[in-house]
Amino acid sequence: MSQTLTERILGGSAGEYVDRRVDRAYVHDGTGVLTLEAFRSMGVQAGMDPEKISVLFDHICPANTGLTADLQRELRQYTCSAGMKFSDCGGGICHQIMSEGCILPGEVVVGADSHSCTGGAFGAFATGVGATDMAAIWASGETWFRVPETIGITLEGRLSGAAEAKDLALSIISHLGMEGATYCALEYRGEGAATLSMEDRLCICNMGVETGAKNAIFYADAVCREYLGRYGHEIDLQIPSDCSYHREVTIDLDDIVPLVAPPHRVDSGRPVADLAGTEVDQVLLGTCTNGRYSDLKRFAGIVRGRQVKVRTIVVPASRDVLLHATRDGIIADLIAAGCMVVTPGCGPCLGMHNGVLGDGEVCLSTANRNFKNRMGVGGLIYLASPSTAAATALEGCITDPEVQV
Numbered sequence: 001m002s003q004t005l006t007e008r009i010l011g012g013s014a015g016e017y018v019d020r021r022v023d024r025a026y027v028h029d030g031t032g033v034l035t036l037e038a039f040r041s042m043g044v045q046a047g048m049d050p051e052k053i054s055v056l057f058d059h060i061c062p063a064n065t066g067l068t069a070d071l072q073r074e075l076r077q078y079t080c081s082a083g084m085k086f087s088d089c090g091g092g093i094c095h096q097i098m099s100e101g102c103i104l105p106g107e108v109v110v111g112a113d114s115h116s117c118t119g120g121a122f123g124a125f126a127t128g129v130g131a132t133d134m135a136a137i138w139a140s141g142e143t144w145f146r147v148p149e150t151i152g153i154t155l156e157g158r159l160s161g162a163a164e165a166k167d168l169a170l171s172i173i174s175h176l177g178m179e180g181a182t183y184c185a186l187e188y189r190g191e192g193a194a195t196l197s198m199e200d201r202l203c204i205c206n207m208g209v210e211t212g213a214k215n216a217i218f219y220a221d222a223v224c225r226e227y228l229g230r231y232g233h234e235i236d237l238q239i240p241s242d243c244s245y246h247r248e249v250t251i252d253l254d255d256i257v258p259l260v261a262p263p264h265r266v267d268s269g270r271p272v273a274d275l276a277g278t279e280v281d282q283v284l285l286g287t288c289t290n291g292r293y294s295d296l297k298r299f300a301g302i303v304r305g306r307q308v309k310v311r312t313i314v315v316p317a318s319r320d321v322l323l324h325a326t327r328d329g330i331i332a333d334l335i336a337a338g339c340m341v342v343t344p345g346c347g348p349c350l351g352m353h354n355g356v357l358g359d360g361e362v363c364l365s366t367a368n369r370n371f372k373n374r375m376g377v378g379g380l381i382y383l384a385s386p387s388t389a390a391a392t393a394l395e396g397c398i399t400d401p402e403v404q405v
Contacts, residue, residue, distance in 0.1 A: 002241035004150040005217055006185040009106055009125040014149040014246065021142045023107035024119075026054040027134055028094045029061070031112035033071045034131035036078055039138050048141035050083040056097055061089035061345040064353040092318025092344040095119070095288040099202055100320055101231025105220035105238055110137060115288050115368065117208045121201035122228070123220030123238045128209070148214040149246035150185040151176075155192030157254035162401040164298070165200035166290055166366065166385035168251070169207040170259040174269035175249065182212035184247075189240050192253045193218060198227040199292045206289050207368050210266040258401055260364075261383040264372040272388055272400045281361040283308070283393040285339075285386055286315025287349045290366035293324050295386040300330045302390035302401070303337040309396035312339040313355045315347035339393075351375040364392045 003013065012018040025048065027035050032055050039046075046053075055075065063069035072089075079086045087097055094111065095118040103109050105123035110116065112134040119126030129143070137143050159168065172186075186208045188201075196204070201218045208216025218224070219238040228235055259269040285291070285299050296316065314334050316322040322344050325331050331341055348355030349367045357363055357379025366389050370381035384392070387401035 002243055004185065004187055004243045004245065005123065005219060005238060006125055006150055006187065006215060007147055009108065010145055010147050012147040014147050016147050017144060018147060019142055019144050020108050022048070022052070022110050022137050024052055024054070024098070024103060024109040025111070025134065025137050026056060026094055026098060027112040028059050029057040029072055029075065030059040031131050031134065032075050035112055035134045035138065036075055038132045038135035042135060042139055044139045046082065046138050048138055051085065053138060054085040054087070054094070054098065054102070055079040056087040056091060056094035057089045058093045058345040059350060060352050061343055063089070089345070090319060090343055092316070092321065093288045093291065093346055095206065096291065096317035096321070100318065101228065101233065104228065104233060105224065105235050110134070110143065114209050115206050117213065117215050118202055118206040118288060120205040120208070120215050120217035121198060122224055123218060125215055125217065127215045146183070148183050148185045150187050150243070151181055152243060152245035152248045153186055153188050154190035154248065154250045155188060155253055156190055156250065157192050157252045158195045159253045159256055162258050162387050163256040164385040164387060165196060165203040167259045168253065168256050169204045170261050170266070170269040170383065171256055172251065173207060173210050173267045176211045178210060178265060178267045179212045183214050186211065186213045186216040188216070188218045192251070194221060194223065195253070197294065198223060199294045202292070203289055210368060258385060258388050260388065260398060261370055263370050263380045263382065266368070266370060266383065272384070272398060275382070275398045276400055278382070278398040279362065280310055280364045280382070280392060280397060282311040282313065282355065282357065282363040283389050284313050284315070284348060284355060284363055284365040284367065285389050286313070286317065286347050287367040288317060288346070289368040290386050291315055291317030291321065293321050295366065296321065296325045296330050296334070299386045299390040300333040302387060303339070303394060304333045306337055306394055308338045308393040310393060311355070312393045313348060314339045314341045315354070316341070316344045318344050348375055364389055364398060
């Protein structure tokens, strides 16, 4: 049997330990501060090409306290003096910026954030590490991995109705469980995979870590080639082969329906209809899961010409997304509907600013995590797709998007 795509990229079989040079390394303003501290404590010079290192401010942008501003200033000054690639506050979420023509098929991409698995949408091995491991990567330009076993997920059919990639992701997580793919690679293939856009694939790979997976990956196909071609890249296609998987799962996309994951587990997905009528205080559209142009466009298409009934926060995933949506009139439609559009970045996802929840408040969010107290002490988070979020914003309670679409 042939190797899985992750085995091909890492150059080893499942269970083997390999040393690999890192093609792209990145941190954000949170983990970047810790990485710099660890790196300085090593007392070494950076051995990695600074052009391969990106520092992207996104978690607390703009700064919410004087301490945050001081830490960001120190990291900003170091980054610029070292010649690393830098994106300041307002540029957008690190995972989104890296997906805008930075990551290529076959690369080893490491980010100091758990959702760095997002980049697997491009046929790259993309995974997250801690700040100390990232500091060692800055110093040496390489790191080691235990090659993960792979769960093969074959996608058949096509998403229909109001079902979206987020619903598929929640369905997969509910099927596997939050610990069901611990240190495994999730490899997506099949005729159904070819029907998914790059933004769909980014959403799905982003949530791979919610099953405990080491990485999630799609094969670079014609859809990927067309997307990267917009950024001036020419790529070779990755052809699936007859692989031996640790486990295999088949999903018919025609069976996917809009889902909601109630607090406090991501694998608790249930049909929206089961929770319809649950009152909410806030709706969040954005994050590295669902803050892309197509997400904003779908949401705006539902609320256009109407008024939302609850606080509705929209966070574009990057400046490019914001500009695109502005040019096309989407931002104007959202503002006219009563939505608040804030600085591109992580926004209220991690409960630091721009929409922190009060004790007992309920938020319907397009983010990737609904853990206890994540968006504010005592706050309750329900996860859903942009279409479900839009329908919910209009009614003030969890609403099946099939009713509004």
